[in-house]
Ligand SMILES: C[S@@+](CC[C@H](N)C(=O)[O-])C[C@H]1O[C@@H](n2cnc3c(N)ncnc32)[C@H](O)[C@@H]1O
């Protein structure tokens with residue numbers, strides 16, 4: 001989760017370099033607007049039941065990794081002992097116990113569960129079993145449609161994968177990032193290609209419903225030749241789903257720290273134009289091999305079969321209970337808006353809040369119906385197709401009328417096409433979609449720090 005003071009670029013200033021800062025829009029309004037002033041209001045909202053039929057999801061943050069990658073901007077720890085990890089997991093379970101008894105959560109069935117990090121697969125089988133069993137005792141998993149779980153390949157074994165399968169994981173996501181050992185080393189990744197091959201084969205043999213591979217276009221040291229080799233390997237592997245990120249260099253990364261020390265203002269990674277070309281080449285090869293491109297970042301082997309429940313529920317305004325350090329959640333409200341909230345972003349205040357009898361929530365932001373509509377609109381635009389009718393039905397506002405000027409401008413520039421009720425976003429636009437979303441933000445959210 002981003003946690004650094006970063007302005008969002010309004011439009012890419014330059015195709016010819018990568019400037020420092022967050023590029024990826026993962027939520028709205030920007031995190032910098034969330035405040036400790038709203039913490040009590042968010043906690044109070046747990047005393048109110050959700051409207052009937054509102055889906056409920058669970059996000060659990062595991063903030064531990066074997067090494068810190070040079071490009072990483074997430075909250076992670078690489079120095080915790082086994083006992084400290086266990087203490088953290090107990091705090092997560094205690095947090096769950098308290099929320100489970102609230103009017104908002106009690107009696108509701110989870111639709112999806114997502115374990116993110118950091119590296120959830122850093123946990124041992126014993127710790128995983130303790131965590132999953134504990135969560136299942138406290139929350140109703142009987143109708144869960146998806147249990148997604150992020151892994152770093154070098155942390156996996158056949159035993160751990162069998163354990164995860166038994167515990168109910170359906171979508172296993174492998175953070176492979178690159179298949180080349182020199183590039184993995186240059187970026188301070190903990191795993192190497194041998195472990196990637198093993199982890200992938202074991203995961204397929206274990207029979208997970210969905211194995212996803214994460215890659216990053218534009219790691220330190222990436223070249224045209226190596227990227228092509230990555231694509232060839234990917235196509236041979238035929239995973240169920242592929243997620244390709246374009247490397248961004250936020251302020252709280254080692255890459256930026258090194259740039260600052262050496263007085264450079266340009267990140268030492270490929271420029272945005274090259275990264276978009278690399279993703280285009282990867283998508284073209286995947287499409288030639290029968291994949292469908294289902295969002296700005298994702299290709300799937302069988303779009304009718306392969307769903308991503310977490311993403312779709314989050315992007316269409318479901319409730320999401322968040323547990324663990326720095327994790328963020330969302331609660332719907334009866335004014336048509338909702339409430340964002342985020343936990344303490346450091347493990348020490350997180351654990352002391354829980355052990356002191358308090359909830360470890362740190363900051364929150366109530367949003368009105370208009371902001372909820374903007375949030376769902378900008379997130380769903382990333383899917384490459386969007387229809388105005390569900391928005392008119394849900395919010396009573398026609399997005400085509402509300403944003404006539406912006407949409408007209410984008411259509412004129414051929415960035416989108418509008419046909420009847422539907423907008424289609426061509427591939428070239430989709431690859432830079434995040435930079436086009438800020439235009440839909442309320443005026444007071446333009447030019448503010450993103451995180
Ligand atoms: C929390 S990590 C996934 C699990 C595990 N920590 C790992 O890295 O293998 C989520 C994903 O974010 C992506 N990511 C991390 N830092 C990034 C950056 N600076 N730019 C683009 N993508 C990034 C990587 O693809 C990574 O797999």
Ligand code: SF4
Nearest residue numbers: 065068069072117118
């Ligand atoms: S393994 Fe993942 S979460 Fe951990 S430091 Fe690397 S990118 Fe970040």
